[in-house]
Amino acid sequence: MAVLVAFFSLLCPVMAFDLGQSTRCVAIPNQMKVCKDVGYSEMRLPNFLGHSNLESEVVPRSEDWRPLLQTGCHPQAQAFLCSLIAPVCLDTFIQPCRSLCLAVRDSCAPVLSCQGHSWPEALDCDRFPDEDDMCLSPHAKFSHYDLPKAACQNCPSVEHSPALKTVLDSFCHNDFAVTAKIHRRRIPTGEPEFDIEGRVEFIHQGPLLSYDTQHLLQQWLLINLKCAHNLVRPGRSQLYVLTGAVQSDGTLGLNKIFPWHKKDINIAVATRKWKYHRC
CATH class of the missing domain: 2.40.50 (OB fold (Dihydrolipoamide Acetyltransferase, E2P))
Structure with missing residues (x-):
């Protein structure tokens, strides 16, 4: 349960990230297993959590997301979380869409509640862009939900x-x-x-x-x-x-x-x- 407490402490600075600051692209390291197979190989630093040091911040703290992902609470939970901790390195910043946040929240918040935690205020879905902007959107309904x-x-x-x-x-x-x-x-x-x-x-x-x-x-x-x-x-x-x-x-x-x-x-x-x- 201590890992889950650490997980919530990570969420506080998510929206404090300044989209105007300078960034650099780095390869997602092999030891960062939470996001290693997310579908792209390079990430931006600082990330949307405000972490800029790969070895001392990003890699060790990424493991704190693992307990939630292991529950399989939503098929795009990894994509949502990794878009914050390891944002894809493109010409523009790609945040998760509000609809993706809502989909992940609706499936994963009950899991967090089961373990004594509420959905973090820092991930208030109203803070994310809607589909009119360039953002990471949810896929169609997954068949395994049946x-x-x-x-x-x-x-x-x-x-x-x-x-x-x-x-x-x-x-x-x-x-x-x-x-x-x-x-x-x-x-x-x-x-x-x-x-x-x-x-x-x-x-x-x-x-x-x-x-x-x-x-x-x-x-x-x-x-x-x-x-x-x-x-x-x-x-x-x-x-x-x-x-x-x-x-x-x-x-x-x-x-x-x-x-x-x-x-x-x-x-x-x-x-x-x-x-x-x-x-």
Whole structure:
């Protein structure tokens, strides 16, 4: 969470940048991974955050944007943020359009809210130009928005050593049930703190897609960090049975979580009986 606090401290000077000041073009360095594959190779300094030193400001502070981007809150969040931290080097300054800001804000502000933060005043979308000016505009609607997607939610119930009936009832009353092994790293490395290890196995697939479910659960962990921190201890992996539903708006909701230890015979029996169980 300390990284997120640093993230917000970066946003304050965004609009203090003077478009009339002299700038220079530099190559986006390899170690600046947040914007390395953004679609262009050179950036302007100072950037729209007012940072002018590549080694001591731009590169290390760019990593503070990574937690938000890792959530996948909007497909153009990287383009929006990198247009500020690593603006493309052209004959004129290219800012994000107001419509792009609004699109990213509407998708990413709920993620920030889930983690206890509001959308920064420094990124008030009214401060960006509209499409009548030269600016970075949003693309058309992305088709993957039609797939189930992770969202902020109240933390699901965690049931330790459940009765057989409890597990079977949860399978009956939810759209899906899966098993997944979740790992939490002890030391921050710039990579996601929580990982879904190995394959996600379906007990009851429901509306989930086999090729997308592991990524979907990974995004749920990154968005619902408070729930994830309460669920998994650092430095270890734990197998879980996760049950939930896909809501009418297409968002994934986890309703009950069962940590599956070797001693939990009832969970093992429930997964075997489910194929023949009548709700």
